[in-house]
Amino acid sequence: MKSQQQSLSFEQLTSLYDFPFEAIFDVPEAKEEFRLFLKKEHNEDPFLFFQETEEFKRLKFEENKAKKAITLFERFILPNSRQEINISSQQRQDIIHSFSDVSQLLDEKHLLVNDNVFDQVQLSVFCNLKSDNYPRFTMSEQFKKFLKDKDWEFISLIAVKKSTKYMEYIPKFDGLVTDRDITFLSFMAFSKETDVWDEIKVDDSRACYISKKEFQFNEKSNQSTGKLFKQVFILPATKEQSFSVFSHTPLRKEIMGIDGMNQIDYIPISKSNKYAHSLVHLYVNMRELSWILKPRDVVLAVTCVFDRKRDCLVIAKKSTETVLMPEKKSHVRAQMLTSGFFCDCSPNEKIVSVKKSNDKQSTGSSQLDRKNSNASSLSSSVSTASSSTLSCSPNISQNGQETYTKLTLLFFVDIKTLDSDFIKKKIVSKKNKLTHQAFLRSIREQREFGFKRPKFSEGLLETFDEFKSTYLSETNPVELSWDLEEENVLNHPLLN
8 A cells, every 4th residue: 555655755645545534633742743833933822722622622521611611711711821823903892701700710610611602712723723823734844744654544533535525416406406406315315324424413213414426416526516414313202293394484494594584486296297386485594604605595486296106205306496586695605405204103212323333223223214115115005194194193293103203314515705614514503403392392382282384485385285186186196216226326327
C-alpha cells in the first residue's frame, strides 16, 4: 500500500484526492500537525477553543461542566483575556449575557450551564478554520513533508477521491412527484447498509444518519449536489394516528420547525398527473445560523400514497416552480427532496446501532423493514389499505394488535454556503431531538381529542383521499410498486 502513495507526487495526490477538514479531527496525528501549523501562524487559540468546547460537551457531571464553562469563558471569551479569540461583538455579548449573574462565576457548585452556550461561537470558529487556515495547511510545505513518510493506509484515513458521487439520480426540480422519486426515496429510507449511511446519533427511540456519499440532484454537475439525511423515530401511536397528527398544519409546523406554510395550488389526478399534488410554500428562518445564513423559502409539490407491499403511508415532497410564487429578495430559494414513511412496529421495538452490531435485529421488527424481492407479495389484500381511516383507538391497529409507529424521514436540502459535514451533523442531531420531543407532545395532545381528522392540512389529506379512491378501491384495485428489482442499486439503470 505504501508503494501506491510513493508512486504519486504531492501534486498528483492533491489533484486526485481531497483532504476533508472533518477527517483531520478523527486522526490524532493529523490533528496535532494542524495545531502545530496554526501555532506557527500565531493562530492556535481558535483551534484550542474548539477542542476545549468539545471536551466541555462530553462532560456529564454538572459541577465539572460548570468549572469547564467558566474556564472557557475566562480564557477565550472575556475581553482582554489571555487567549481571547476573534469573534463578533454580538456573539461575545450573547455568551456574556448567558452567564446572567456574573457573580455566580465564583460559585461553580450553583452554576447551571446550558450545553449549547458556546455553540454559535464554536460554529463560527469552525467555519473560519475550515475556510481560511485549513486550505493553506493542505498546500503548505509542512503538510507535504507530513505526508511524505506516510503509508497509504494512513493517507486513506484523511483523504477521499474527488469523485464521490456514486448515484447519478437527477430529478428535475420543476415538476411533480414521480414514481422514480418515490422509488429512490423508498430505497434510501429502508436501506440499512453501512456503506450507505453513517450514524450521527442512535438512541432506543430516535436516530439520525448522514449518507456517506454525495448525490447529484440536478443536470448541472455543480448544482444541487450533496448528502442525504435520515431520521428515524419510534412513536407511541399507530401509523394512522401519527399520520393524522402530522397532517395538522399547526402541528406539522411545530414538529418540523417551519415558520410559515401556505397552500398555493392543488393539482388533481388526471391523464397527465398520476398522483394528486398540493403545491405548498414554506418559510424557514435559520434562527440558529442567522449570523451566517439568510432565511430560506421553498416551493414544494406534495403528495401522499400508500405502499401496500410495505404496508405504510408515504408522504413525498420535492421542490418545484410556479408562477404563483416568484422568488423574493429577502429569502434564498432552497431546493428540497424529502419524504416520510409511517410504518407499524411493535411497542417493544428499539432502534439498534449498526456500528455496535451489524447483525443484531430490532425486537419485533416490523414487516416494513424486511427486504422482500418476491413480487407475489404485491397480491396482498387491499381491503385493509382501502379502509385505512385515521383510527381513534389508542395504539390499536386495524388488526386488533397494539402497535407503535416507526417513522422514517428522509431529506435533501440544498443549503448553499453550508457545505461542512460537521456543522450539518450538529444541526441534524439537535433537530432530531427537538423533532422527536415535538412529535411526542403533539401525540399526547391529539390523543385527548381522539385523533380527529384535521380541518387544515394544506392539501395533504386531500392528495391521500384521491389516491385511495383512484388506486385502492375494493372493486378495481391497482397494484403499485416502488421497489428496485435489482439488488445492486448502484448499477440500476433507473438511477444512472
